[in-house]
Amino acid sequence: MSDRISLLDQLNRLPDSQWEELLFRLEVESYHLRTGVTKSQQNIDLIKLFEQQEFGLPRLENQLRELAFFKKFTPTGTYPVGEELRQREEAREEEAVARGDIRGDYRITPEKFYSFQRGTEWLGVFREWDAPRSFREELLNTTIKNSQQRRNCPATAIIGHGGSGKSVALRRLALDLVEQGYQVWWVENPTRMIELGLDEFIDDEGKPQFLLIDEIQDLDSSYVERLRRHLRKYPFLVLVVAGRRLPNKLKLGTKDKFTPNEAADRITILDKISEVLPAWANTAAQLKAESLREARLVRILVVLARRQEPVPKTLEELEEVFLQILVDDLERIREQFPGLATAIMDAAVFQEVGMTALSISVLIALADYHQPNAGIPILFKRVSDNPRWNLVTPLLSFNPAQNHLLFCHNELAEGLIQASQARLTQPYIDDDYRKVVLDRVIRWATARQGNLEVDKQLAATASWLLRHFVCQRSNLVNQTTAFNYIHQLLNAEIKHNAYLSLIVNNALNLEPQERLNLLLTAAQVAPNSHKLWGLVWKWVNTSYPKRQEEVLQKLYQAGCRSSPILNGWLHIIPLEKAKALAKKWIKKTNQHSHVLCKCLELLGQEAKEQALVLLSKSGQNPTVLCKCLELLGQEAKEQALVLLSAPGQNPTVLCKCLELLGQEAKEQAFVLLSAPEQKPTVLCKCLNLLGQEAKEQALVLLSAPEQKPTVLCKCLNLLGQEAKEQALVLLSAPGQNPHVLYSCLELLGQEAKIEAQEKIASWAETNPVLLSQCFAIAGETPEAQKAAEEILLRWQAGENLNPAHKIFALQAPFNTELRQQMALQVLNNWYKQYRPLVTSALTAFWNNPNAVTDCCRQILKRWYQEIEYYHRNKRKFNKRQDAHIIKALAHPSLRKLAQETATQVLQTEANSPGFLTPLLHQQALEITQGKFPSWTGTEEAETEPLTIPQMAVLRPSKPPKSKRRV
Numbered sequence: 001m002s003d004r005i006s007l008l009d010q011l012n013r014l015p016d017s018q019w020e021e022l023l024f025r026l027e028v029e030s031y032h033l034r035t036g037v038t039k040s041q042q043n044i045d046l047i048k049l050f051e052q053q054e055f056g057l058p059r060l061e062n063q064l065r066e067l068a069f070f071k072k073f074t075p076t077g078t079y080p081v082g083e084e085l086r087q088r089e090e091a092r093e094e095e096a097v098a099r100g101d102i103r104g105d106y107r108i109t110p111e112k113f114y115s116f117q118r119g120t121e122w123l124g125v126f127r128e129w130d131a132p133r134s135f136r137e138e139l140l141n142t143t144i145k146n147s148q149q150r151r152n153c154p155a156t157a158i159i160g161h162g163g164s165g166k167s168v169a170l171r172r173l174a175l176d177l178v179e180q181g182y183q184v185w186w187v188e189n190p191t192r193m194i195e196l197g198l199d200e201f202i203d204d205e206g207k208p209q210f211l212l213i214d215e216i217q218d219l220d221s222s223y224v225e226r227l228r229r230h231l232r233k234y235p236f237l238v239l240v241v242a243g244r245r246l247p248n249k250l251k252l253g254t255k256d257k258f259t260p261n262e263a264a265d266r267i268t269i270l271d272k273i274s275e276v277l278p279a280w281a282n283t284a285a286q287l288k289a290e291s292l293r294e295a296r297l298v299r300i301l302v303v304l305a306r307r308q309e310p311v312p313k314t315l316e317e318l319e320e321v322f323l324q325i326l327v328d329d330l331e332r333i334r335e336q337f338p339g340l341a342t343a344i345m346d347a348a349v350f351q352e353v354g355m356t357a358l359s360i361s362v363l364i365a366l367a368d369y370h371q372p373n374a375g376i377p378i379l380f381k382r383v384s385d386n387p388r389w390n391l392v393t394p395l396l397s398f399n400p401a402q403n404h405l406l407f408c409h410n411e412l413a414e415g416l417i418q419a420s421q422a423r424l425t426q427p428y429i430d431d432d433y434r435k436v437v438l439d440r441v442i443r444w445a446t447a448r449q450g451n452l453e454v455d456k457q458l459a460a461t462a463s464w465l466l467r468h469f470v471c472q473r474s475n476l477v478n479q480t481t482a483f484n485y486i487h488q489l490l491n492a493e494i495k496h497n498a499y500l501s502l503i504v505n506n507a508l509n510l511e512p513q514e515r516l517n518l519l520l521t522a523a524q525v526a527p528n529s530h531k532l533w534g535l536v537w538k539w540v541n542t543s544y545p546k547r548q549e550e551v552l553q554k555l556y557q558a559g560c561r562s563s564p565i566l567n568g569w570l571h572i573i574p575l576e577k578a579k580a581l582a583k584k585w586i587k588k589t590n591q592h593s594h595v596l597c598k599c600l601e602l603l604g605q606e607a608k609e610q611a612l613v614l615l616s617k618s619g620q621n622p623t624v625l626c627k628c629l630e631l632l633g634q635e636a637k638e639q640a641l642v643l644l645s646a647p648g649q650n651p652t653v654l655c656k657c658l659e660l661l662g663q664e665a666k667e668q669a670f671v672l673l674s675a676p677e678q679k680p681t682v683l684c685k686c687l688n689l690l691g692q693e694a695k696e697q698a699l700v701l702l703s704a705p706e707q708k709p710t711v712l713c714k715c716l717n718l719l720g721q722e723a724k725e726q727a728l729v730l731l732s733a734p735g736q737n738p739h740v741l742y743s744c745l746e747l748l749g750q751e752a753k754i755e756a757q758e759k760i761a762s763w764a765e766t767n768p769v770l771l772s773q774c775f776a777i778a779g780e781t782p783e784a785q786k787a788a789e790e791i792l793l794r795w796q797a798g799e800n801l802n803p804a805h806k807i808f809a810l811q812a813p814f815n816t817e818l819r820q821q822m823a824l825q826v827l828n829n830w831y832k833q834y835r836p837l838v839t840s841a842l843t844a845f846w847n848n849p850n851a852v853t854d855c856c857r858q859i860l861k862r863w864y865q866e867i868e869y870y871h872r873n874k875r876k877f878n879k880r881q882d883a884h885i886i887k888a889l890a891h892p893s894l895r896k897l898a899q900e901t902a903t904q905v906l907q908t909e910a911n912s913p914g915f916l917t918p919l920l921h922q923q924a925l926e927i928t929q930g931k932f933p934s935w936t937g938t939e940e941a942e943t944e945p946l947t948i949p950q951m952a953v954l955r956p957s958k959p960p961k962s963k964r965r966v
Helices: 002-013 016-025 039-051 056-069 083-099 121-126 136-148 166-179 190-200 221-233 262-276 278-286 297-306 315-336 338-352 360-370 387-392 410-421 431-447 452-472 479-491 497-503 512-525 530-543 548-558 563-572 575-585 593-616 622-645 651-674 680-703 709-732 738-761 768-778 782-796 803-811 817-827 835-843 849-861 863-872 883-889 895-911 918-928
Strands: 078-080 156-159 183-187 209-213 237-243 357-359 396-399 404-407
Touching: 002 039, 002 056, 016 056, 039 056, 056 083, 078 083, 083 121, 121 166, 136 156, 136 166, 136 237, 156 166, 166 183, 166 209, 166 237, 190 221, 190 530, 221 237, 262 278, 262 297, 278 297, 297 315, 315 338, 315 387, 315 410, 338 360, 338 387, 338 404, 338 410, 338 431, 338 452, 357 360, 357 452, 360 404, 360 431, 360 452, 404 410, 431 452, 431 479, 452 479, 452 497, 479 497, 479 512, 497 512, 497 530, 512 530, 512 548, 530 548, 530 563, 548 563, 563 575, 563 593, 575 593, 593 622, 622 651, 651 680, 680 709, 709 738, 738 768, 738 782, 768 782, 768 803, 782 803, 782 817, 803 817, 803 835, 817 835, 817 849, 835 849, 835 883, 849 863, 849 883, 849 895, 863 883, 863 895, 883 895, 883 918, 895 918
Parallel strands: 156 237, 183 209, 209 237
Antiparallel strands: 078 183, 357 404, 396 404
């Protein structure tokens, strides 16, 4: 019981985005949960759903842990490569060892790594069991070089046949890039990343972030095109791929393609195997024979894993032995369960078209079909401690987290199909058999089997299989057949997203009206599928740019109630019409939180009464609560106090309540500060509110082991000089967070000059965030000058440098010819450069502004485009970048242009409040009054009071056009 209570608490705390990601990973469709109930009640439904499944609750617990494992925000469909990934894989190993899988022990070993066992891929590379490939160093250098030259789509590719070691080489590249200090994202679900995650990557000062995609040949061409367009627009994202072939839409020069050379690397690989697996050493030595020089790696590894005797001497013998090993594995299964053997051959067809994972329920259903009345569903229902499953482990791996089976390597599935076509085993697999397999699965899915879990898995399998056949083997499924299958699945009210997405992607050559007709049916079947309707919203914008309102209204009338369609409709229709709909939708008890927030935003003060109702609803979505509190302001103080005292309250809601109540929440803030395992955001908000009254608590928080960096920084800032002793301790702690070190240096100032100089001396290893404070403390010391010169020289030599290092070198107060030379290099094509770097380059000419007059004039003439670009792409930036505009406004020879620009800036802000940053707004106001910012940074500020002009009189007759809807 306590486990279920803990699970419910964790589920209730998940943000909406993570909750939806959890449902996706667990393959839970929205129709499995009740609508019109609270989030907590939906989570109770979720727990009950998994209680009915074997390993259901452990799967749920595992996915919750995985979501919380990576500390930083993770874009959809990806995960970061680095130390946290190693820790996650080791935690998985320990959990599996404690639990035991279908083979008993689950310790990751070199033998399992070289036998292609699923779950060993990352730890095998982390533990350096993989042999270095001959192209390793060249691949790393070329990838980095191309990323610097903005050749990012892709930068490099590893292309080779199945089983040649592409995936291992790509993982090794990932770790090599991490060691070089780069952010690396492993794309585990490319389709999902392209659909939902591309806009979630945040530009980190222009530094390259690498996206690594394996099996790129399986990605549908329409998704490849979307990815290509996005990467062209955002060059900080750098694509590296591996696969059997490069999609036609991705172009790459010969020098940037790397092919695993099995002939050249074979001896190295066999030596590595002998080193980490002494038991295989004798067989490995025999496989070094020159006659096997051109042997495919996967064949060698299968022979090694089975300790085949006698060892094959020629390539022909090796191929025969490889196929015979697979046939022998299959025939051992067939001796006891012929239906299961045939089901595995069907699974090989699934794998062939790109469907790598197969539900255990579906494999059992296939086996039962091929061998009826043999009791297979009963014999194989239990997975753990069931020796019957041991028969399949030479060919298939079990993934307990997903409750799926996968071929240990896709070459094993292909080998079985080759063996079938060579008449070494049954059934004989040709195109006709493949069509029969697809048709059978779709018929099962639409007929219902009477078992809820089996029906769910069959529906998902039919959906994915149809999508893979259409996208990968379109020669087997013509347009008419695919269209009919989609209709069959729709008529059976199957709501799975995979086949529904075929309606709007480019895999089927349908007319817009045909697609719309299918979508009108889908609106009745899957009215709340966020995945589908998010794609549809984009499709409507593209296909019906002048009929958006009409099409969205039809979809709504047909039954669609998903937030992308409803919010999209509200966005494009006239304001009064949108308000009328918002007043209607905001009262619906089962309305999606995104729609409620949009309605509240549209209605503003007109929604106050309904906002109070939403605030009082138990289990209300945290985002909706925050939006209501924001709208009601002081009128919601009573409700804020109630929310503040609610047990298990969402941290974002707590922060919003504290912000609203201010000094009236001091008592609650003290309580929250002392709560065990309190969230860092809440602690920081309480410290902000209490200020000096929380000094005692801040000292306690500073000394707490494993305290979060944000809390440490907040405590140091609050305590000031009283925290010097603690700052010295934190400064000397090994592995300390750079932001904490920055706060310590800022607090200690010149008392930390030695530490600052030490870190400057090793500037290449020092975190850029920290380095800026070190340079500020070091001032004009020889150590700072030496570091600045080193950076500039390396930059001049073309070495890969973090943009932050270049910024520090240009800002350092040492006037040298090289400094101005590198600054001019930036300014000569400033519009292509990282904007903070442009600002620093202008700073280098503090004593010679005439050298950069033309550049500053260009910046002032482009001021609107510069800010508008940020607003159109704000999700890509950590913060707004307009310091280069302010610097250009300060140019002493451009006073008249600066005043004209400042007037335009204020006029635009009057028409579109929030368009400017507060600093730029303030500078523009001062310039219109004749007070210009300093060019050298040494002039004293004027002290006379500032008179802010009325915005109404500043409205221009022809203001720059803004695309923002205000």
